[in-house]
Every structure is written in structure tokens, then in C-alpha cells.
Amino acid sequence: MTTLAPQRADLGSGRVTQLTVIRSEWIKLRSLRSTWYSLLATVVIIVGLGTLFSALRAHRFTQDSQPGSIRGPGPGPGVLVRDFFDPTLVSLRGIFLAQLAIGVLGVLVITGEYSTGMIRSSMAAVPHRAPVLIAKALVFAVTALIVTTVSAFAGFLLGQQAMTSTHLQASLSTPHAVRAIVGAGLYLTLVGLLAVGLGFLLRSTAGAIATLFGIVLVLPLLSNALPSPYSTDVAKYLPLNAGTQILSTANPDPNMLGPWAGLAITALYALAALVAGVITLKRRDT
Amino acid sequence: MIEAGGLTKRYGPKTAVDDLSFVVRPGVVTGFLGPNGAGKSTTMRLLLGLDRPNAGGCLINGRRYVDFPAPLREVGALLEARAVHTGRSARNHLLAMAATNAIPRKRVEEMIGLVGLDQVAGKRVGGFSLGMGQRLGVASALLGDPGVLLLDEPVNGLDPEGILWIRNLLKTLAAEGRTVFVSSHLMSEMAVTATELIVVGRGRLIASGTVAELIHGASTGAVMVRTREADRLASLLAGDGRHIERVHPDLLQVTGIDSEAIGLLAAREAIALIELTPQQATLEEAFMEITRDAVEFHGGSATPGVPSQATVGGVQ
Numbered sequence: 162m163t164t165l166a167p168q169r170a171d172l173g174s175g176r177v178t179q180l181t182v183i184r185s186e187w188i189k190l191r192s193l194r195s196t197w198y199s200l201l202a203t204v205v206i207i208v209g210l211g212t213l214f215s216a217l218r219a220h221r222f223t224q225d226s227q228p229g230s231i232r233g234p235g236p237g238p239g240v241l242v243r244d245f246f247d248p249t250l251v252s253l254r255g256i257f258l259a260q261l262a263i264g265v266l267g268v269l270v271i272t273g274e275y276s277t278g279m280i281r282s283s284m285a286a287v288p289h290r291a292p293v294l295i296a297k298a299l300v301f302a303v304t305a306l307i308v309t310t311v312s313a314f315a316g317f318l319l320g321q322q323a324m325t326s327t328h329l330q331a332s333l334s335t336p337h338a339v340r341a342i343v344g345a346g347l348y349l350t351l352v353g354l355l356a357v358g359l360g361f362l363l364r365s366t367a368g369a370i371a372t373l374f375g376i377v378l379v380l381p382l383l384s385n386a387l388p389s390p391y392s393t394d395v396a397k398y399l400p401l402n403a404g405t406q407i408l409s410t411a412n413p414d415p416n417m418l419g420p421w422a423g424l425a426i427t428a429l430y431a432l433a434a435l436v437a438g439v440i441t442l443k444r445r446d447t
Numbered sequence: 448m449i450e451a452g453g454l455t456k457r458y459g460p461k462t463a464v465d466d467l468s469f470v471v472r473p474g475v476v477t478g479f480l481g482p483n484g485a486g487k488s489t490t491m492r493l494l495l496g497l498d499r500p501n502a503g504g505c506l507i508n509g510r511r512y513v514d515f516p517a518p519l520r521e522v523g524a525l526l527e528a529r530a531v532h533t534g535r536s537a538r539n540h541l542l543a544m545a546a547t548n549a550i551p552r553k554r555v556e557e558m559i560g561l562v563g564l565d566q567v568a569g570k571r572v573g574g575f576s577l578g579m580g581q582r583l584g585v586a587s588a589l590l591g592d593p594g595v596l597l598l599d600e601p602v603n604g605l606d607p608e609g610i611l612w613i614r615n616l617l618k619t620l621a622a623e624g625r626t627v628f629v630s631s632h633l634m635s636e637m638a639v640t641a642t643e644l645i646v647v648g649r650g651r652l653i654a655s656g657t658v659a660e661l662i663h664g665a666s667t668g669a670v671m672v673r674t675r676e677a678d679r680l681a682s683l684l685a686g687d688g689r690h691i692e693r694v695h696p697d698l699l700q701v702t703g704i705d706s707e708a709i710g711l712l713a714a715r716e717a718i719a720l721i722e723l724t725p726q727q728a729t730l731e732e733a734f735m736e737i738t739r740d741a742v743e744f745h746g747g748s749a750t751p752g753v754p755s756q757a758t759v760g761g762v763q
Contacts, residue, residue: 170554170592172520172550172551172554172591172592173549173551174549175517175520175548175549175550176516176517176548176549177516177517177518177547177548177549178549181546181547181548181549182546182547184546185543185544185546185547186543188539188542188543188546189532189535189539189543192535192536192539192542192543193532193534193535194534195534273532273534274532277529277530277531277532277533277534278526278528278529278530278531279530279531279532280530281492281495281497281526281528281530282526282530282531282544282587283547284496284497285495285496285497285518285519285524285526285530286518286519286544286547286548287518287547288495288496288512288513288515288518289513446492446497446498446499447492447497447498
């Protein structure tokens with residue numbers, strides 16, 4: 162049992178490259194149950210809630226009014242239902258909850274290594290460290306983008322199906338519908354990357370998740386407390402408000418940023434967290 | 448070859464490693480011995496570039512760890528606190544580690560076989576016993592077939608069979624010309640495993656040398672003699688520079704004369720000796736002697752003194 166292959170057993174030659182680290186991180190990501198649970202939760206929330214909200218909305222709609230008529234559960238009398246009703250947005254509502262599921266995965270990919278001590282093995286294998294952060298962010302981002310975008314498409318299609326009774330349902334050819342669906346995937350992926358950066362920055366699961374929820378969910382509430390002009394000035398630059406404008410296909414909020422500009426702001430948050438994470442990773446002891 | 452020079456690491460006000468310099472040569476097992484809190488694990492982390500020293504540095508085969516293009520192919524490490532994600536299977540852990548350094552998949556299976564984890568390689572590490580965890584750590588350390596091995600307390604949690612296995616493995620690895628650096632707080636284990644020793648206490652170097660040298664340095668040169676005619680022998684042995692202690696009615700502890708001279712004298716005087724034993728200090732005693740002032744935490748009794756023979760018999 163103690164006989165070893167002679168030294169320099171035929172292991173070929175090789176060195177640590179960004180590609181080998183990406184390969185390793187892909188093995189790591191798919192070999193944990195928490196990954197699959199988080200992704201499953203994300204899919205169920207996006208598709209399930211999207212379909213459910215759509216069905217409920219359609220039900221209420223047909224009760225309250227004739228299809229496409231003037232009075233709906235809307236802002237007031239004399240306003241056409243089709244002017245404020247955004248069926249695409251209704252079917253993508255699950256995104257607001259799904260961001261928590263994908264955010265938890267983004268945090269766990271990092272803090273799971275700190276809590277178990279795995280990070281020391283990872284850093285001993287890749288002593289320059291930064292390639293690990295890059296690989297983790299990349300592998301996570303690609304996985305999250307595929308899963309959330311496909312889910313958003315499924316949620317949209319099933320949701321619209323559920324709203325056929327209103328005759329107001331959208332289709333993929335509805336203006337900005339595809340933009341909203343693709344935007345949903347991008348937004349969720351960016352929230353996940355923000356979580357990855359926070360994970361490297363804070364190292365603790367509880368701390369990183371609490372901070373993520375604080376930034377994404379609590380800051381918009383706090384900004385409401387500011388006096389009127391400042392309130393919207395601040396609110397429109399928060400990651401949730403900025404990044405979710407792209408989910409609307411109609412009636413853009415004049416107080417908010419445009420869809421792509423808003424998404425870019427959310428991306429800046431994620432980038433800032435990742436840069437802070439890489440600096441922490443390079444500087445601090447493991 | 449591992450060289451550390453002036454290695455110093457502080458955590459806040461506490462100095463964990465204090466101006467530590469040593470050299471670990473290839474071809475023999477070198478023990479890194481010290482009481483808990485002596486800075487052994489910190490030193491291991493500094494060698495691997497996991498922590499940054501406040502002063503000094505270390506080279507492995509003449510290079511800084513961070514400069515190795517494929518570190519797992521040069522240095523294998525088993526870290527004291529299990530550095531493995533508990534939710535992942537042993538095989539996937541090894542596959543992920545191997546992938547970073549472009550080590551072929553085949554090697555992973557070989558190492559699983561080598562450490563005897565074939566049956567449980569697909570199970571999650573969280574359910575592993577301490578011993579299985581250590582075997583996984585060894586497999587991980589050997590993945591890249593490295594010329595230098597750093598093992599932090601590898602026998603912790605192993606059963607006797609596992610301890611024997613590690614001991615033989617380390618000796619085999621050293622005999623193959625590798626540098627094997629093993630930390631432990633168990634002197635008895637190091638006595639049978641290591642050839643060279645580096646002893647630390649409170650982060651400082653206390654002693655280094657071969658195991659034989661360290662034991663010799665701590666030996667008192669006493670001889671235990673058991674005979675029915677203890678009184679007569681004691682009076683015959685009495686003399687300049689000799690110290691005779693009556694440990695037991697028929698047992699003498701003699702210093703200042705060696706066992707050969709005692710045996711010849713007894714034969715000449717027709718005194719039957721039942722026992723004639725030169726007192727060799729154990730490594731444990733040597734270690735206690737060397738680290739007496741350097742232990743971090745003392746136990747209930749004020750001095751962790753040498754359990755000398757004189758106190759065993761209970762004679763004034």
C-alpha cells in the first residue's frame with residue numbers, strides 16, 4: 162500500500178493557467194448539492210411565480226372588465242387598460258424573489274470555502290489567488306445567465322399562455338418583450354456577481370447574505386424616507402431600481418434610468434464588489 | 448530543500464512566529480516539534496504563502512512558493528485543520544484540486560487507491576472520520592507527485608494501523624529523495640518517524656539536530672542497578688564524582704560510572720546483578736527538558752518537569 166510510483170510519475174507537464182482554474186471551479190460548482198438546490202429554487206421561482214401571477218391577474222381581469230375595455234383595476238377612470246397593463250412584466254415578477262436564490266448561491270460559492278477551510282487548499286493550488294476569483298465569477302456567471310435566461314423565457318411563455326383570456330397577452334414579437342426577458346437573466350446574473358464579490362469581501366455566509374439583501378432590498382426602502390427630490394435622485398441609482406427597469410415593456414418611469422443605463426449601474430455595483438473582493442483576497446491572510 | 452530565514456509573523460499583539468530560521472534537507476524525515484501554540488501551523492501556512500510574514504521569508508527548492516508555475520507538482524501539503532469542503536465527495540475534491548495544476552484524472556484514482564479510500568471516494572467528506580479525512584489529505588498532498596511534502600500533524604485522529612501506515616509512507620517518501628517536513632506535538636511519534644528535528648516553542652527555534660543528538664544531550668548518564676546485595680554494592684561503588692541513590696531496597700540509581708564498569712566490579716565481587724540498565728532519556732524527556740521554558744500553557748502542576756526515575760521510587 163505504501164509503494165509509490167517512482168518520482169515524477171507520468172503526470173505530463175502542466176502549469177496553473179486561468180483555463181485550468183476555470184476547469185477546477187466548474188468541477189467544484191457542479192459537485193455541490195447547494196448549487197443544484199439554489200438553481201432549482203431559482204427556476205421554480207421564476208417560472209412558477211411568473212405563471213401564477215399571470216394566471217391570478219388574468220382571473221381578476223376577466224372578473225373586473227371586458228377584454229381591452231376602458232375600466233380595469235387601473236390608475237383611474239378614463240384610462241385605457243392596455244396603456245398601463247404590462248403583461249411581460251407580470252410574467253417576470255418572479256425575478257424579484259429569484260434574486261435572493263441566485264444571490265445565496267453566489268455567496269455560498271465563496272463563503273462555503275471559507276467556512277470549511279477549503280479556501281486554503283484552493284489558494285495553495287493557485288498561489289496568485291486572483292485567477293480563483295476570476296474563475297469562480299466566470300463559471301458562476303455563465304451558469305446563472307443560462308439558467309435564469311431560460312427560466313425567464315419559460316416564465317414569460319407560460320405566463321402569457323395563462324393570460325390569453327385577457328386578449329392582452331404579449332408575445333416574443335411584442336416590442337421590448339425579448340429585451341425584458343434577456344434583461345431579467347442579465348439582472349439576476351449581476352445580482353449574483355454582486356453576491357460573489359461580497360462573499361470574497363466578507364468571507365462569512367451570514368454577513369455576505371445580510372449585506373446583499375441590505376443593498377438590494379433594504380436600500381430602496383430607506384431611500385423612500387429621504388425628502389422628495391433627493392429620494393428619487395438616490396433611488397434611481399440603487400441596483401434594484403436601476404436594474405429592473407429593463408423588465409418593463411411599456412410606460413417607462415420618468416424618474417428612473419433607461420433600461421440599459423440602469424442595467425449598467427447594477428453592473429457597476431457588481432464590478433465594485435468584485436474589485437473589492439480581489440483586493441481583499443490578494444492582501445489578507447487566508 | 449526548505450529554507451526559512453528570520454521568519455516572523457504577528458497576529459495583532461501576539462507574535463506567533465518569532466525570527467525563526469531553519470533548513471529542511473531532502474532524503475530524511477524532518478520533524479517539526481513543539482507544544483501546542485508554538486507556531487508550527489503558522490509556519491506551515493507561511494511556507495505555503497497562505498499567510499504573509501511580517502519579516503523574513505522562506506524558499507522551497509530555492510524559490511518562493513508563489514513563484515511555482517504549478518505548485519502542487521512541487522509541494523504537497525496536508526494542513527492541520529481539514530482544508531476540504533465537507534459537501535463535496537472525496538473524488539470530486541481531488542479532481543478539482545488536480546484540475547488546477549493540470550494533473551491527469553488517472554492520478555486521482557491512483558491516489559484514492561494508495562490511501563485506501565476506494566470504498567468511500569464517492570461519499571461526501573462531511574461524513575468522514577478524522578482518520579479518513581487525514582487519508583484524503585495525504586492523497587491530496589501526493590496528487591502532483593511533489594518533491595517536497597509539508598504535513599501538519601498527519602497522525603492526528605489516526606488509529607494505530609493508520610499511524611503505522613503514515614510512518615512507513617513518510618519514510619518511503621523520504622527514501623525516494625523527497626523533502627519531508629512533518630509537524631507534531633507527539634514526541635514519541637517523532638522519535639520513531641523522524642531523523643532530523645526542529646524544535647520550536649513560543650514561535651522561536653529551541654533546538655535542531657538529529658533525534659539521536661537531542662536525546663543524547665538530555666540524557667543524564669545514570670545507570671539503574673538491581674541486586675539483592677544493594678548495601679554492599681553501594682559501598683563498593685561509593686567514590687569521587689559518583690552519586691548513588693537508593694531508589695528501592697534492591698534498586699540503585701548510579702551516576703558517574705558507566706554500566707560496563709559496574710558489571711565488571713560486581714562480577715569481581717561475586718555480586719549477582721538482577722538488572723543493569725543505562726538510562727537513556729526518551730525523546731519525550733529531551734523535549735520536556737528543551738521546551739521547559741517555552742511552553743505556552745502550563746498544566747495544573749507548575750513545572751512540566753522530567754519524570755525522572757528518582758521521583759518514581761519514592762525514596763528520600
